[in-house]
Amino acid sequence: MLNFTSRTxxxxxxxxxxxxxxxxxxxGIIREKMQHDPYSYDEAFIFYSKDYRKxxxxxxxxxxxxxxxxxxxxxxxxxxRFLETARCHKISRETLILLLSTSVQSEIIL
Structure with missing residues (x-):
């Protein structure tokens, strides 16, 4: 079960x-592009679609x-919109909840 905790x-x-x-x-994307271990139980990986609807x-x-x-x-x-170039970006639990709960026509600077 996925729990959005501050420990993750x-x-x-x-x-x-x-x-x-x-x-x-x-x-495979987590291993190859993000260079993390997908079997890490204390990490969660977020992916979004090109049209930002999924x-x-x-x-x-x-x-x-x-x-x-x-x-x-x-x-x-x-x-x-990322301020730095990286393969992936660490985000807070609060930012994740904001991303999942808000339907907008704008952008968020991370």
Whole structure:
């Protein structure tokens, strides 16, 4: 089960992701592009679609992967604009909740 706790470290992909990717495809992106271990139980990885209407979060708990998905019917997620170049960006629990709960036509600076 995915719990949005402050003990979990959240990493947001710096580029849009093909939402056809499932658990294995996203785990490969985590290993190859983000250079993290997808089996780390204290980390969660956030991916967003090119049109900013879909998001997926992959997390490994004690006995397997949890894949959380959200699609906005109206509006979009905040478009992330990064101040630095990196493969992924560490974000706070509060920023994650803001990204998941807000449907807007704007951007958020991270």
């Amino acid at each position: 470290t959240y990493y947001l992909s710096s580029t849009p992701t093909d939402m056809r990717n499932g658990r294995e495809g996203l785990a 998001v997926k979060i992959l997390h490994y708990d004690i006995n397997g992967f949890v894949l959380y998905q959200k699609w906005f019917d109206d509006g979009k997620f905040f478009k992330p």
